[in-house]
Amino acid sequence: MTSEFDDWALLGADGYEVVNKIRIQEGKHYDIVEKEVLPYRLVKNLGIGASASVEMVEDVISGFVYARKVFRNVTTRNLEQVKKGFLNEVQIIQRLASHHHIIRVFATYTAGREFGLILQPVADGGDLATFLAACWDVDELDQPSRGILYSCFGCLSDGLSFMHQRTIRHKDIKPHNILIHRGSPIYTDFGLSYDFSLSGHSTTGGHPGMFTRRYCSPEVADFGPRNSKSDVFSLGCVLLEAFMVLYRSLPPEVLNEAYYKQLESLQAVLVESTCNSEKDQSFMANIISKMLAHHPEDRPSADIVAYQLQTTSRFELDVPFFCKLCTSNLQKRLGCSMIVTKNQQDGGQEVGLDTVAHLWQMKHVKGTGTIYDSPTFTESLHSGRVLNEDSAFDMRQRLEPPGQRVRQAPMPVSMNMYTDIVESQQADYREQHARNKEDNDNPLVEASEYGHEKIVQILLDKGADIKAQGVDYANVLEFAISHGHQAIVKMLQDRVVEANCPGDEYYGGNLCAVF
Numbered sequence: 001m002t003s004e005f006d007d008w009a010l011l012g013a014d015g016y017e018v019v020n021k022i023r024i025q026e027g028k029h030y031d032i033v034e035k036e037v038l039p040y041r042l043v044k045n046l047g048i049g050a051s052a053s054v055e056m057v058e059d060v061i062s063g064f065v066y067a068r069k070v071f072r073n074v075t076t077r078n079l080e081q082v083k084k085g086f087l088n089e090v091q092i093i094q095r096l097a098s099h100h101h102i103i104r105v106f107a108t109y110t111a112g113r114e115f116g117l118i119l120q121p122v123a124d125g126g127d128l129a130t131f132l133a134a135c136w137d138v139d140e141l142d143q144p145s146r147g148i149l150y151s152c153f154g155c156l157s158d159g160l161s162f163m164h165q166r167t168i169r170h171k172d173i174k175p176h177n178i179l180i181h182r183g184s185p186i187y188t189d190f191g192l193s194y195d196f197s198l199s200g201h202s203t204t205g206g207h208p209g210m211f212t213r214r215y216c217s218p219e220v221a222d223f224g225p226r227n228s229k230s231d232v233f234s235l236g237c238v239l240l241e242a243f244m245v246l247y248r249s250l251p252p253e254v255l256n257e258a259y260y261k262q263l264e265s266l267q268a269v270l271v272e273s274t275c276n277s278e279k280d281q282s283f284m285a286n287i288i289s290k291m292l293a294h295h296p297e298d299r300p301s302a303d304i305v306a307y308q309l310q311t312t313s314r315f316e317l318d319v320p321f322f323c324k325l326c327t328s329n330l331q332k333r334l335g336c337s338m339i340v341t342k343n344q345q346d347g348g349q350e351v352g353l354d355t356v357a358h359l360w361q362m363k364h365v366k367g368t369g370t371i372y373d374s375p376t377f378t379e380s381l382h383s384g385r386v387l388n389e390d391s392a393f394d395m396r397q398r399l400e401p402p403g404q405r406v407r408q409a410p411m412p413v414s415m416n417m418y419t420d421i422v423e424s425q426q427a428d429y430r431e432q433h434a435r436n437k438e439d440n441d442n443p444l445v446e447a448s449e450y451g452h453e454k455i456v457q458i459l460l461d462k463g464a465d466i467k468a469q470g471v472d473y474a475n476v477l478e479f480a481i482s483h484g485h486q487a488i489v490k491m492l493q494d495r496v497v498e499a500n501c502p503g504d505e506y507y508g509g510n511l512c513a514v515f
Contacts, residue, residue: 026106066106090105101156127180131180153284156239157302163302170192174215215258221258235291243288283316448480
Protein backbone atom coordinates (compact mmCIF):
# COMPACT_ATOMS: atom_id res chain seq x y z
CA MET A 1 0.00 0.00 0.00
CA THR A 2 1.26 3.45 -0.85
CA SER A 3 1.85 5.68 2.16
CA GLU A 4 1.64 9.46 2.20
CA PHE A 5 5.44 9.64 2.06
CA ASP A 6 5.60 7.59 -1.16
CA ASP A 7 3.53 10.10 -3.13
CA TRP A 8 6.51 11.84 -4.65
CA ALA A 9 5.01 12.51 -8.08
CA LEU A 10 1.37 13.50 -8.00
CA LEU A 11 -1.04 15.31 -10.27
CA GLY A 12 -2.03 18.54 -8.55
CA ALA A 13 -5.44 20.16 -8.45
CA ASP A 14 -4.50 22.43 -11.35
CA GLY A 15 -3.54 19.48 -13.54
CA TYR A 16 0.21 20.02 -13.28
CA GLU A 17 2.60 17.51 -11.77
CA VAL A 18 3.48 18.09 -8.15
CA VAL A 19 6.92 16.76 -7.31
CA ASN A 20 8.29 15.80 -3.91
CA LYS A 21 5.14 16.62 -1.93
CA ILE A 22 3.39 14.43 0.63
CA ARG A 23 -0.33 13.94 0.79
CA ILE A 24 -1.75 15.29 4.06
CA GLN A 25 -4.60 13.25 5.49
CA GLU A 26 -7.18 14.45 7.99
CA GLY A 27 -6.58 13.61 11.62
CA LYS A 28 -2.89 12.76 11.24
CA HIS A 29 0.29 14.26 12.66
CA TYR A 30 3.43 14.48 10.52
CA ASP A 31 6.93 14.64 11.94
CA ILE A 32 9.10 15.65 9.00
CA VAL A 33 12.64 16.83 8.44
CA GLU A 34 12.16 19.34 5.63
CA LYS A 35 9.01 21.44 5.44
CA GLU A 36 9.42 21.71 1.66
CA VAL A 37 7.65 18.36 1.31
CA LEU A 38 4.42 19.93 2.64
CA PRO A 39 1.93 20.48 -0.19
CA TYR A 40 0.97 23.99 0.88
CA ARG A 41 1.12 27.17 -1.17
CA LEU A 42 0.84 30.51 0.63
CA VAL A 43 -2.27 32.42 -0.45
CA LYS A 44 -2.07 35.32 2.02
CA ASN A 45 -1.14 36.22 5.57
CA LEU A 46 -4.10 36.35 7.95
CA GLY A 47 -2.44 37.67 11.09
CA ILE A 48 0.60 37.71 13.34
CA GLY A 49 0.42 37.33 17.11
CA ALA A 50 2.97 37.37 19.90
CA SER A 51 3.82 33.69 19.53
CA ALA A 52 2.35 32.54 16.22
CA SER A 53 1.40 33.62 12.71
CA VAL A 54 -1.64 32.51 10.72
CA GLU A 55 -1.73 32.10 6.95
CA MET A 56 -4.22 31.03 4.34
CA VAL A 57 -2.67 28.15 2.40
CA GLU A 58 -3.81 25.97 -0.47
CA ASP A 59 -3.13 22.26 -0.63
CA VAL A 60 -1.71 21.98 -4.16
CA ILE A 61 -2.66 18.30 -4.34
CA SER A 62 -6.30 18.50 -3.28
CA GLY A 63 -6.99 22.13 -4.06
CA PHE A 64 -8.54 22.69 -0.62
CA VAL A 65 -7.78 25.86 1.33
CA TYR A 66 -6.85 25.89 5.02
CA ALA A 67 -5.63 28.21 7.73
CA ARG A 68 -2.13 27.33 8.92
CA LYS A 69 -0.99 28.44 12.36
CA VAL A 70 2.78 28.34 12.80
CA PHE A 71 4.47 28.97 16.14
CA ARG A 72 7.15 31.64 15.85
CA ASN A 73 10.38 32.59 17.62
CA VAL A 74 11.18 29.04 18.72
CA THR A 75 14.64 28.76 20.27
CA THR A 76 16.54 26.10 22.14
CA ARG A 77 15.63 27.82 25.37
CA ASN A 78 11.87 27.86 24.84
CA LEU A 79 11.54 24.75 22.65
CA GLU A 80 9.94 22.56 25.32
CA GLN A 81 7.57 25.32 26.40
CA VAL A 82 6.42 25.91 22.81
CA LYS A 83 6.00 22.18 22.25
CA LYS A 84 3.88 21.93 25.39
CA GLY A 85 1.70 24.83 24.27
CA PHE A 86 1.36 23.33 20.80
CA LEU A 87 0.21 19.96 22.15
CA ASN A 88 -2.15 21.62 24.62
CA GLU A 89 -3.86 23.64 21.88
CA VAL A 90 -4.18 20.62 19.58
CA GLN A 91 -5.68 18.44 22.30
CA ILE A 92 -8.14 21.11 23.40
CA ILE A 93 -9.39 21.85 19.89
CA GLN A 94 -9.76 18.14 19.25
CA ARG A 95 -11.83 17.77 22.44
CA LEU A 96 -14.14 20.52 21.22
CA ALA A 97 -14.29 19.34 17.61
CA SER A 98 -17.96 18.37 17.67
CA HIS A 99 -19.19 21.94 18.13
CA HIS A 100 -19.91 23.85 14.94
CA HIS A 101 -18.89 27.24 16.37
CA ILE A 102 -15.36 26.13 17.23
CA ILE A 103 -12.41 25.89 14.83
CA ARG A 104 -11.30 22.37 13.83
CA VAL A 105 -7.86 20.83 13.42
CA PHE A 106 -7.43 19.10 10.07
CA ALA A 107 -3.84 17.93 10.64
CA THR A 108 -0.65 18.88 12.47
CA TYR A 109 3.06 18.70 11.74
CA THR A 110 6.47 19.42 13.18
CA ALA A 111 9.47 20.23 11.01
CA GLY A 112 12.53 20.84 13.15
CA ARG A 113 11.62 23.80 15.33
CA GLU A 114 8.48 24.62 13.35
CA PHE A 115 5.15 23.55 14.85
CA GLY A 116 2.16 23.81 12.55
CA LEU A 117 -1.60 23.39 12.87
CA ILE A 118 -3.68 23.00 9.74
CA LEU A 119 -7.10 24.42 10.62
CA GLN A 120 -10.49 24.70 9.01
CA PRO A 121 -12.57 26.48 7.98
CA VAL A 122 -10.84 29.53 6.57
CA ALA A 123 -13.29 32.25 7.53
CA ASP A 124 -14.82 33.94 4.50
CA GLY A 125 -15.82 36.95 6.61
CA GLY A 126 -12.55 37.58 8.46
CA ASP A 127 -12.56 38.08 12.20
CA LEU A 128 -15.19 39.75 14.34
CA ALA A 129 -12.95 42.74 15.10
CA THR A 130 -12.74 43.60 11.39
CA PHE A 131 -16.47 43.03 10.95
CA LEU A 132 -17.35 45.34 13.87
CA ALA A 133 -15.06 48.06 12.54
CA ALA A 134 -16.76 47.85 9.13
CA CYS A 135 -20.19 48.08 10.81
CA TRP A 136 -19.23 51.34 12.50
CA ASP A 137 -18.59 52.86 9.07
CA VAL A 138 -22.19 52.49 7.84
CA ASP A 139 -25.16 54.57 8.93
CA GLU A 140 -27.65 51.72 8.90
CA LEU A 141 -26.92 48.01 9.17
CA ASP A 142 -28.39 45.66 6.60
CA GLN A 143 -30.30 42.58 7.72
CA PRO A 144 -27.45 40.06 7.18
CA SER A 145 -25.12 42.18 9.32
CA ARG A 146 -27.72 42.45 12.07
CA GLY A 147 -28.20 38.69 11.87
CA ILE A 148 -24.48 38.10 12.45
CA LEU A 149 -24.49 40.42 15.46
CA TYR A 150 -27.57 38.74 16.96
CA SER A 151 -25.99 35.31 16.46
CA CYS A 152 -22.94 36.44 18.41
CA PHE A 153 -25.16 36.52 21.49
CA GLY A 154 -26.69 33.07 21.15
CA CYS A 155 -24.15 31.05 19.20
CA LEU A 156 -21.13 32.31 21.12
CA SER A 157 -22.89 31.72 24.45
CA ASP A 158 -23.74 28.21 23.32
CA GLY A 159 -20.14 27.63 22.24
CA LEU A 160 -18.82 28.86 25.59
CA SER A 161 -21.33 26.72 27.45
CA PHE A 162 -20.06 23.74 25.46
CA MET A 163 -16.43 24.55 26.30
CA HIS A 164 -17.12 24.82 30.00
CA GLN A 165 -19.09 21.59 30.03
CA ARG A 166 -16.06 19.98 28.39
CA THR A 167 -13.90 21.45 31.22
CA ILE A 168 -12.15 24.00 29.00
CA ARG A 169 -11.52 27.66 29.80
CA HIS A 170 -10.68 29.68 26.70
CA LYS A 171 -8.92 32.49 28.62
CA ASP A 172 -8.54 34.85 25.65
CA ILE A 173 -12.00 35.62 24.27
CA LYS A 174 -11.93 38.78 22.15
CA PRO A 175 -13.17 39.86 18.71
CA HIS A 176 -9.82 39.03 17.07
CA ASN A 177 -10.21 35.42 18.25
CA ILE A 178 -13.69 35.02 16.79
CA LEU A 179 -14.06 34.32 13.08
CA ILE A 180 -17.07 34.99 10.86
CA HIS A 181 -17.72 32.20 8.38
CA ARG A 182 -20.88 31.93 6.30
CA GLY A 183 -22.54 34.40 8.60
CA SER A 184 -21.78 32.48 11.82
CA PRO A 185 -19.22 33.20 14.57
CA ILE A 186 -16.48 30.65 15.29
CA TYR A 187 -14.14 30.56 18.29
CA THR A 188 -10.48 30.21 17.44
CA ASP A 189 -7.01 30.55 19.03
CA PHE A 190 -6.93 28.21 22.00
CA GLY A 191 -3.24 28.84 22.64
CA LEU A 192 -3.84 30.11 26.18
CA SER A 193 -6.71 27.76 27.02
CA TYR A 194 -6.81 25.61 30.13
CA ASP A 195 -8.17 22.08 30.49
CA PHE A 196 -9.30 21.59 34.09
CA SER A 197 -10.49 18.00 33.72
CA LEU A 198 -7.55 16.63 35.73
CA SER A 199 -7.59 19.21 38.53
CA GLY A 200 -11.35 18.83 38.99
CA HIS A 201 -11.98 22.58 39.28
CA SER A 202 -11.67 25.56 36.99
CA THR A 203 -10.16 27.98 39.50
CA THR A 204 -6.53 29.04 39.12
CA GLY A 205 -4.44 31.69 40.83
CA GLY A 206 -1.15 33.52 40.62
CA HIS A 207 0.10 35.43 37.60
CA PRO A 208 -2.16 34.67 34.62
CA GLY A 209 0.67 34.84 32.11
CA MET A 210 -0.36 36.28 28.76
CA PHE A 211 -3.80 37.91 28.51
CA THR A 212 -5.55 40.69 26.62
CA ARG A 213 -6.08 43.54 29.07
CA ARG A 214 -8.95 45.24 27.21
CA TYR A 215 -11.20 42.18 27.46
CA CYS A 216 -9.98 40.60 30.69
CA SER A 217 -12.01 40.45 33.89
CA PRO A 218 -11.12 42.43 37.04
CA GLU A 219 -9.84 39.30 38.81
CA VAL A 220 -7.49 38.50 35.91
CA ALA A 221 -6.14 42.07 35.89
CA ASP A 222 -5.59 41.84 39.65
CA PHE A 223 -3.90 38.40 39.40
CA GLY A 224 -6.59 37.04 41.70
CA PRO A 225 -8.34 33.65 41.73
CA ARG A 226 -10.22 33.15 38.48
CA ASN A 227 -12.41 30.51 36.89
CA SER A 228 -14.86 30.02 34.05
CA LYS A 229 -16.69 33.18 35.04
CA SER A 230 -13.68 35.11 33.73
CA ASP A 231 -14.55 33.79 30.26
CA VAL A 232 -18.12 34.98 30.81
CA PHE A 233 -16.85 38.50 31.52
CA SER A 234 -14.70 38.51 28.38
CA LEU A 235 -17.61 37.31 26.26
CA GLY A 236 -19.71 40.04 27.87
CA CYS A 237 -17.18 42.59 26.59
CA VAL A 238 -17.46 41.14 23.08
CA LEU A 239 -21.27 41.23 23.24
CA LEU A 240 -21.09 44.81 24.52
CA GLU A 241 -19.26 45.79 21.33
CA ALA A 242 -21.87 43.99 19.22
CA PHE A 243 -24.58 45.78 21.23
CA MET A 244 -22.91 49.14 20.65
CA VAL A 245 -22.89 48.58 16.90
CA LEU A 246 -26.53 47.40 16.86
CA TYR A 247 -27.97 50.27 18.90
CA ARG A 248 -25.24 52.95 18.90
CA SER A 249 -25.94 53.34 22.61
CA LEU A 250 -22.32 53.96 23.61
CA PRO A 251 -19.68 56.15 21.98
CA PRO A 252 -16.81 54.36 20.20
CA GLU A 253 -14.40 56.04 22.64
CA VAL A 254 -15.11 53.33 25.21
CA LEU A 255 -13.08 51.01 22.97
CA ASN A 256 -9.93 52.90 23.92
CA GLU A 257 -9.69 51.59 27.48
CA ALA A 258 -9.96 48.23 29.22
CA TYR A 259 -13.56 47.44 30.06
CA TYR A 260 -12.89 46.37 33.64
CA LYS A 261 -11.73 49.95 34.31
CA GLN A 262 -15.02 51.42 33.04
CA LEU A 263 -17.52 49.15 34.74
CA GLU A 264 -19.32 51.85 36.73
CA SER A 265 -20.03 54.03 33.70
CA LEU A 266 -20.78 51.06 31.45
CA GLN A 267 -23.25 49.60 33.96
CA ALA A 268 -25.02 52.97 34.21
CA VAL A 269 -25.55 53.09 30.45
CA LEU A 270 -26.68 49.45 30.36
CA VAL A 271 -29.17 50.03 33.20
CA GLU A 272 -30.55 53.02 31.31
CA SER A 273 -30.90 50.87 28.18
CA THR A 274 -32.68 48.24 30.24
CA CYS A 275 -35.23 50.74 31.54
CA ASN A 276 -35.81 52.99 28.55
CA SER A 277 -35.44 50.87 25.42
CA GLU A 278 -37.35 48.54 23.16
CA LYS A 279 -37.84 45.03 24.52
CA ASP A 280 -35.01 43.38 22.55
CA GLN A 281 -32.53 46.13 23.37
CA SER A 282 -33.56 46.08 27.03
CA PHE A 283 -33.16 42.31 27.24
CA MET A 284 -29.70 42.28 25.67
CA ALA A 285 -28.53 45.15 27.86
CA ASN A 286 -29.67 43.21 30.93
CA ILE A 287 -27.79 40.08 29.85
CA ILE A 288 -24.58 42.03 29.20
CA SER A 289 -24.90 43.90 32.50
CA LYS A 290 -24.97 40.62 34.43
CA MET A 291 -22.04 39.18 32.46
CA LEU A 292 -20.00 42.31 33.30
CA ALA A 293 -20.60 42.10 37.04
CA HIS A 294 -17.45 43.02 38.94
CA HIS A 295 -17.48 39.94 41.16
CA PRO A 296 -17.39 36.49 39.49
CA GLU A 297 -20.03 35.03 41.80
CA ASP A 298 -22.51 37.66 40.57
CA ARG A 299 -22.11 36.68 36.92
CA PRO A 300 -24.29 34.00 35.32
CA SER A 301 -22.65 30.89 33.95
CA ALA A 302 -22.43 30.46 30.19
CA ASP A 303 -25.12 27.79 30.52
CA ILE A 304 -27.55 30.25 32.07
CA VAL A 305 -26.77 32.96 29.50
CA ALA A 306 -27.50 30.49 26.69
CA TYR A 307 -30.66 29.32 28.46
CA GLN A 308 -31.95 32.86 28.96
CA LEU A 309 -31.28 33.73 25.33
CA GLN A 310 -32.97 30.57 24.11
CA THR A 311 -36.12 30.87 26.18
CA THR A 312 -36.52 34.60 25.60
CA SER A 313 -35.86 34.29 21.88
CA ARG A 314 -38.31 31.42 21.63
CA PHE A 315 -41.18 32.76 23.69
CA GLU A 316 -40.86 36.54 24.03
CA LEU A 317 -38.73 38.10 21.28
CA ASP A 318 -38.60 37.48 17.57
CA VAL A 319 -34.81 37.79 17.48
CA PRO A 320 -32.62 35.13 15.81
CA PHE A 321 -30.01 34.71 18.54
CA PHE A 322 -29.21 31.13 17.48
CA CYS A 323 -28.52 29.35 14.24
CA LYS A 324 -30.77 26.39 13.44
CA LEU A 325 -28.23 23.82 14.63
CA CYS A 326 -27.75 25.57 17.99
CA THR A 327 -31.50 25.75 18.45
CA SER A 328 -31.92 22.02 17.92
CA ASN A 329 -28.94 20.99 20.05
CA LEU A 330 -29.05 23.41 22.96
CA GLN A 331 -31.84 21.98 25.09
CA LYS A 332 -30.43 18.44 24.91
CA ARG A 333 -27.03 19.54 26.14
CA LEU A 334 -27.81 21.98 28.93
CA GLY A 335 -29.45 19.54 31.33
CA CYS A 336 -26.79 18.50 33.82
CA SER A 337 -24.95 21.79 33.99
CA MET A 338 -27.84 23.96 35.11
CA ILE A 339 -26.98 24.05 38.81
CA VAL A 340 -28.46 27.03 40.66
CA THR A 341 -29.09 28.28 44.16
CA LYS A 342 -32.29 29.65 45.62
CA ASN A 343 -30.38 32.79 46.55
CA GLN A 344 -27.02 33.74 47.98
CA GLN A 345 -28.36 34.03 51.53
CA ASP A 346 -29.47 30.40 51.57
CA GLY A 347 -25.88 29.27 51.72
CA GLY A 348 -25.59 27.90 48.21
CA GLN A 349 -27.90 24.88 48.46
CA GLU A 350 -27.36 22.75 45.34
CA VAL A 351 -30.40 21.95 43.26
CA GLY A 352 -30.43 20.29 39.87
CA LEU A 353 -32.32 22.24 37.23
CA ASP A 354 -33.25 21.13 33.76
CA THR A 355 -34.08 23.40 30.88
CA VAL A 356 -37.79 23.21 31.64
CA ALA A 357 -37.47 23.61 35.40
CA HIS A 358 -40.10 26.35 35.49
CA LEU A 359 -42.68 23.62 34.78
CA TRP A 360 -41.92 21.74 37.97
CA GLN A 361 -42.23 22.10 41.69
CA MET A 362 -39.13 20.57 43.22
CA LYS A 363 -39.92 19.86 46.90
CA HIS A 364 -38.11 18.57 49.96
CA VAL A 365 -34.51 18.70 48.81
CA LYS A 366 -32.72 15.83 50.48
CA GLY A 367 -31.35 16.68 53.89
CA THR A 368 -32.81 20.19 54.04
CA GLY A 369 -36.60 20.07 53.98
CA THR A 370 -36.41 23.30 51.97
CA ILE A 371 -39.19 23.79 49.46
CA TYR A 372 -38.22 25.13 46.02
CA ASP A 373 -41.21 26.09 43.95
CA SER A 374 -41.42 27.04 40.27
CA PRO A 375 -41.30 30.85 40.63
CA THR A 376 -38.26 30.57 42.88
CA PHE A 377 -36.43 28.49 40.29
CA THR A 378 -37.26 30.91 37.53
CA GLU A 379 -36.25 33.87 39.67
CA SER A 380 -32.95 32.17 40.60
CA LEU A 381 -32.21 31.41 36.98
CA HIS A 382 -32.94 34.86 35.65
CA SER A 383 -31.17 36.60 38.51
CA GLY A 384 -27.98 34.81 37.54
CA ARG A 385 -27.41 33.58 41.08
CA VAL A 386 -25.47 30.40 40.53
CA LEU A 387 -23.06 28.10 42.25
CA ASN A 388 -19.40 28.63 41.59
CA GLU A 389 -17.98 26.74 38.61
CA ASP A 390 -16.08 24.27 40.75
CA SER A 391 -19.22 23.07 42.52
CA ALA A 392 -21.04 22.75 39.22
CA PHE A 393 -18.13 20.80 37.76
CA ASP A 394 -17.98 18.50 40.78
CA MET A 395 -21.67 17.72 40.49
CA ARG A 396 -21.37 17.02 36.75
CA GLN A 397 -18.50 14.65 37.49
CA ARG A 398 -20.70 12.77 39.97
CA LEU A 399 -23.52 12.60 37.49
CA GLU A 400 -21.58 10.96 34.66
CA PRO A 401 -20.45 7.33 34.89
CA PRO A 402 -16.63 7.18 35.00
CA GLY A 403 -14.95 6.32 31.73
CA GLN A 404 -18.19 6.57 29.79
CA ARG A 405 -19.22 9.38 27.50
CA VAL A 406 -22.94 9.91 27.93
CA ARG A 407 -25.46 12.40 26.70
CA GLN A 408 -26.14 15.24 29.12
CA ALA A 409 -29.47 14.39 30.71
CA PRO A 410 -32.01 16.94 31.91
CA MET A 411 -32.54 15.06 35.21
CA PRO A 412 -29.55 15.86 37.43
CA VAL A 413 -31.35 15.50 40.76
CA SER A 414 -32.87 12.16 39.84
CA MET A 415 -29.50 11.01 38.59
CA ASN A 416 -28.14 11.59 42.10
CA MET A 417 -30.68 8.98 43.23
CA TYR A 418 -32.43 11.35 45.62
CA THR A 419 -35.50 9.16 45.61
CA ASP A 420 -37.55 11.60 47.64
CA ILE A 421 -37.09 14.13 44.85
CA VAL A 422 -37.87 11.48 42.26
CA GLU A 423 -41.06 10.76 44.15
CA SER A 424 -41.88 14.45 44.26
CA GLN A 425 -41.22 14.80 40.55
CA GLN A 426 -43.38 11.81 39.83
CA ALA A 427 -46.26 13.21 41.89
CA ASP A 428 -46.05 16.48 39.99
CA TYR A 429 -45.86 14.56 36.73
CA ARG A 430 -49.09 12.69 37.45
CA GLU A 431 -50.82 16.00 38.12
CA GLN A 432 -49.53 17.54 34.94
CA HIS A 433 -50.12 14.41 32.86
CA ALA A 434 -53.80 14.58 33.78
CA ARG A 435 -53.96 17.96 32.10
CA ASN A 436 -51.70 17.25 29.10
CA LYS A 437 -51.20 13.69 27.93
CA GLU A 438 -48.61 14.71 25.35
CA ASP A 439 -46.21 16.41 27.73
CA ASN A 440 -42.66 15.56 26.71
CA ASP A 441 -41.11 17.01 29.84
CA ASN A 442 -41.76 14.25 32.34
CA PRO A 443 -39.18 12.16 34.15
CA LEU A 444 -40.06 8.79 32.61
CA VAL A 445 -39.85 9.97 29.00
CA GLU A 446 -36.62 11.88 29.65
CA ALA A 447 -34.98 9.05 31.61
CA SER A 448 -35.90 6.60 28.86
CA GLU A 449 -34.52 8.88 26.16
CA TYR A 450 -31.23 9.53 27.94
CA GLY A 451 -30.59 5.97 29.08
CA HIS A 452 -30.93 6.23 32.87
CA GLU A 453 -31.99 2.68 33.64
CA LYS A 454 -32.11 3.03 37.42
CA ILE A 455 -34.35 6.08 37.23
CA VAL A 456 -36.68 4.38 34.77
CA GLN A 457 -37.01 1.51 37.26
CA ILE A 458 -37.68 3.86 40.20
CA LEU A 459 -40.29 5.82 38.28
CA LEU A 460 -42.06 2.72 37.04
CA ASP A 461 -42.10 1.33 40.57
CA LYS A 462 -43.71 4.56 41.71
CA GLY A 463 -46.50 4.28 39.19
CA ALA A 464 -45.27 6.20 36.15
CA ASP A 465 -47.54 5.80 33.14
CA ILE A 466 -45.81 3.35 30.81
CA LYS A 467 -47.98 4.66 27.97
CA ALA A 468 -46.61 8.21 28.31
CA GLN A 469 -45.98 10.02 25.04
CA GLY A 470 -43.75 12.91 24.10
CA VAL A 471 -44.81 16.07 22.37
CA ASP A 472 -44.05 14.46 19.02
CA TYR A 473 -46.25 11.48 19.95
CA ALA A 474 -43.24 9.22 20.40
CA ASN A 475 -43.72 6.92 23.35
CA VAL A 476 -41.37 5.86 26.11
CA LEU A 477 -40.29 2.69 24.32
CA GLU A 478 -39.64 4.47 21.06
CA PHE A 479 -37.34 6.91 22.84
CA ALA A 480 -35.37 4.00 24.31
CA ILE A 481 -35.22 2.18 20.95
CA SER A 482 -34.13 5.22 18.96
CA HIS A 483 -31.24 5.86 21.37
CA GLY A 484 -30.14 2.24 21.60
CA HIS A 485 -30.90 1.70 25.29
CA GLN A 486 -31.56 -2.04 25.11
CA ALA A 487 -31.73 -2.63 28.88
CA ILE A 488 -34.53 -0.07 29.16
CA VAL A 489 -36.27 -1.55 26.13
CA LYS A 490 -36.21 -4.98 27.81
CA MET A 491 -37.47 -3.50 31.10
CA LEU A 492 -40.35 -1.75 29.33
CA GLN A 493 -41.19 -4.94 27.44
CA ASP A 494 -41.40 -6.85 30.74
CA ARG A 495 -43.61 -4.17 32.27
CA VAL A 496 -45.94 -4.24 29.26
CA VAL A 497 -46.27 -8.02 29.64
CA GLU A 498 -46.87 -7.74 33.40
CA ALA A 499 -49.57 -5.12 32.85
CA ASN A 500 -51.16 -7.21 30.12
CA CYS A 501 -50.80 -4.27 27.77
CA PRO A 502 -51.12 -5.17 24.09
CA GLY A 503 -47.81 -3.94 22.72
CA ASP A 504 -49.09 -3.08 19.26
CA GLU A 505 -51.83 -0.89 20.69
CA TYR A 506 -49.46 1.31 22.67
CA TYR A 507 -46.19 0.90 20.86
CA GLY A 508 -47.14 0.50 17.23
CA GLY A 509 -45.56 -2.95 16.93
CA ASN A 510 -42.10 -1.75 18.03
CA LEU A 511 -41.76 -4.56 20.57
CA CYS A 512 -41.93 -7.15 17.83
CA ALA A 513 -39.64 -5.15 15.60
CA VAL A 514 -36.88 -4.93 18.21
CA PHE A 515 -37.06 -8.41 19.62
